[in-house]
Amino acid sequence: MISNGLLKKLIKTTGVVMVAGMLLAEPMALANDMAKADSVKQLYTESINHMRTGNYDMALDCLNRAIKLDPSKVALYGQRGTIYLNQQRFDEAIGDFTKAIELAPDHAQTYGLRAIAYGNKGETIDAMRDLTKAIDLEPNNPVFYYRRGVTFEMLQGDDYALKDYDKAISLKQDDSTYYYSRCMLLIRKRKHDQAMEDINAALNLVPDNMKYLATRAFLYTQVRDGENAIKDYETVVKANPQDFASLDNLGVLYTDKKDYVKAKEYFDRSLTVNDRHPEVYNGQGYVEFLQGNHEAAIELYKKALECNVEFSDAYYNLAQSYAALKDTANELESYKKFLVYAAYNDYDRVAQAQKRVEELGGFGQD
Numbered sequence: 001m002i003s004n005g006l007l008k009k010l011i012k013t014t015g016v017v018m019v020a021g022m023l024l025a026e027p028m029a030l031a032n033d034m035a036k037a038d039s040v041k042q043l044y045t046e047s048i049n050h051m052r053t054g055n056y057d058m059a060l061d062c063l064n065r066a067i068k069l070d071p072s073k074v075a076l077y078g079q080r081g082t083i084y085l086n087q088q089r090f091d092e093a094i095g096d097f098t099k100a101i102e103l104a105p106d107h108a109q110t111y112g113l114r115a116i117a118y119g120n121k122g123e124t125i126d127a128m129r130d131l132t133k134a135i136d137l138e139p140n141n142p143v144f145y146y147r148r149g150v151t152f153e154m155l156q157g158d159d160y161a162l163k164d165y166d167k168a169i170s171l172k173q174d175d176s177t178y179y180y181s182r183c184m185l186l187i188r189k190r191k192h193d194q195a196m197e198d199i200n201a202a203l204n205l206v207p208d209n210m211k212y213l214a215t216r217a218f219l220y221t222q223v224r225d226g227e228n229a230i231k232d233y234e235t236v237v238k239a240n241p242q243d244f245a246s247l248d249n250l251g252v253l254y255t256d257k258k259d260y261v262k263a264k265e266y267f268d269r270s271l272t273v274n275d276r277h278p279e280v281y282n283g284q285g286y287v288e289f290l291q292g293n294h295e296a297a298i299e300l301y302k303k304a305l306e307c308n309v310e311f312s313d314a315y316y317n318l319a320q321s322y323a324a325l326k327d328t329a330n331e332l333e334s335y336k337k338f339l340v341y342a343a344y345n346d347y348d349r350v351a352q353a354q355k356r357v358e359e360l361g362g363f364g365q366d
Helices: 004-052 056-069 074-086 090-103 108-120 124-137 142-154 158-171 176-188 192-205 210-222 226-239 244-256 260-273 278-290 294-307 312-324 328-341 347-359
Strands: none
Touching: 004 056, 004 074, 056 074, 074 090, 074 108, 090 108, 108 124, 108 142, 124 142, 142 158, 142 176, 158 176, 176 192, 176 210, 192 210, 210 226, 210 244, 226 244, 244 260, 244 278, 260 278, 278 294, 278 312, 294 312, 312 328, 312 347, 328 347
């Protein structure tokens, strides 16, 4: 039987041991937490290094292990979501960005990244919602306004897009992309003078960008400045001899100048790059037509139609060549085909074709 004194002594001794154990457990737990935090930090750093070298699989492995150790770290989900975004694994990217937003709902960049993933999936409404939230959180970030402008264009909200491009440019005036995007929107709205200002601003920032230069050349054609259009297009094809669209446009511009030798030279060069380009055959045919070579023109227009059976320009030009040869049957057939495929806004030529078909008694015939 244990005496009362011994029992008290045991309780006292055991209590000391228990307290000592508790005091020892706290620094051990803290040490474990610190070790885990160090491991997470190390894995996160390694993932960044792997990303920089393009080794996404290894980066993902590091992040997966880090998240397993500490699933509460926002940066881990943001980093993994970014990798998924680069790999075009958009659903997984959205999942990780959503988790990051749940953990840190006031981080604007995460909404911006998730918007990119939504946009790539064609879910433009969700992208718009995220970009608007990002702007609410960071109202002075031009990237968010620019991306929302692009999204508005996808939704055919051109006026809203224009306002966002305006805001992006007001916040950051040295990004040529912003000017170029606004320029293209203004071209679509047929505001060519304003578009010219924007493309010049873009070129002032990046003078050797041939895409910008080709766009300015196009704008020169819209304001009837053929000489400057030729200069810009010739600079473009000198830098990129494979740019068949610019070669074709030079052919058209020299045709307008009645320099048929130069026109043919550029059309021929364009065909060496792309021999299935109907506009080029059509251009060549028109050069022959203007020189009175109607049979040659007809053959070239037919080549254009072999490339694209719905190419309305070729049908219209074909009708004119048949008219010059007084071949009314083929003229009528060509005009009727033109009316089938003509663009809805090709008002003048449609009216002329309808008048000629009526004169030839073609309406009502099979």
